Amino acid sequence: NAGVTQTPKFQVLKTGQSMTLQCAQDMNHNSMYWYRQDPGMGLRLIYYSASEGTTDKGEVPNGYNVSRLNKREFSLRLESAAPSQTSVYFCASSALSWAGDNEKLFFGSGTQLSVL
Amino acid sequence: AQSVTQLDSQVPVFEEAPVELRCNYSSSVSVYLFWYVQYPNQGLQLLLKYLSGSTLVKGINGFEAEFNKSQTSFHLRKPSVHISDTAEYFCAVSGHGSSNTGKLIFGQGTTLQVKP
Numbered sequence: 382n383a384g385v386t387q388t389p390k391f392q393v394l395k396t397g398q399s400m401t402l403q404c405a406q407d408m409n410h411n412s413m414y415w416y417r418q419d420p421g422m423g424l425r426l427i428y429y430s431a432s433e434g435t436t437d438k439g440e441v442p443n444g445y446n447v448s449r450l451n452k453r454e455f456s457l458r459l460e461s462a463a464p465s466q467t468s469v470y471f472c473a474s475s476a477l478s479w480a481g482d483n484e485k486l487f488f489g490s491g492t493q494l495s496v497l
Numbered sequence: 498a499q500s501v502t503q504l505d506s507q508v509p510v511f512e513e514a515p516v517e518l519r520c521n522y523s524s525s526v527s528v529y530l531f532w533y534v535q536y537p538n539q540g541l542q543l544l545l546k547y548l549s550g551s552t553l554v555k556g557i558n559g560f561e562a563e564f565n566k567s568q569t570s571f572h573l574r575k576p577s578v579h580i581s582d583t584a585e586y587f588c589a590v591s592g593h594g595s596s597n598t599g600k601l602i603f604g605q606g607t608t609l610q611v612k613p
Contacts, residue, residue, distance in 0.1 A: 385540070416603075421506070423587060423603035424541075439600070471540055485531070486601065488540030
């Protein structure tokens with residue numbers, strides 16, 4: 382079972398370069414999320430997509446854009462990378478119960494990004 | 498809005514000893530509470546969750562947590578730890594309602610170091 386797959390696993394960028402982090406899930410989940418993890422700060426939500434065709438800002442969206450390409454794929458783009466974006470990025474998905482009950486998140490293994 | 502505070506950044510403990518990882522939260526609405534574990538170089542996995550009902554929640558790998566509404570706490574416990582429990586543990590909270598589903602607020606994380 383693949384679950385949530387992120388690519389690449391590691392990336393080094395120079396300040397001002399752009400790149401796209403890819404995420405795909407094979408669990409037919411409706412919702413997908415992008416988090417960043419920084420030491421001493423836990424995980425913070427960048428953007429999320431509650432369903433195909435919709436995206437919304439999370440806690441720290443500045444400097445990022447996202448695309449929900451289809452139900453399986455949710456990409457995160459850095460248009461002009463900055464050193465402050467050095468972090469570990471996690472993609473996650475959930476089934477999203479419309480009954481209001483909460484669903485657990487399934488996480489990818491992460492992308493370690495360094496911006497020099 | 499919700500927030501989570503994990504009171505210890507690191508908890509060293511000897512193998513077979515009991516352990517408690519502390520988590521406090523604040524919220525103006527009813528909440529769902531979660532503990533996630535992150536093993537080295539991996540994504541997060543759900544350990545356990547409190548949605549409603551019994552305040553003592555049992556999870557995987559022998560962990561349990563108790564929801565204390567009056568103290569706004571959700572501490573994680575295990576009576577006897579193993580070397581394999583060495584990992585980072587995250588407490589997370591989400592507000593009730595479909596608009597909050599999957600939008601978790603994470604604590605800063607606690608590193609559990611189990612020593613032989």
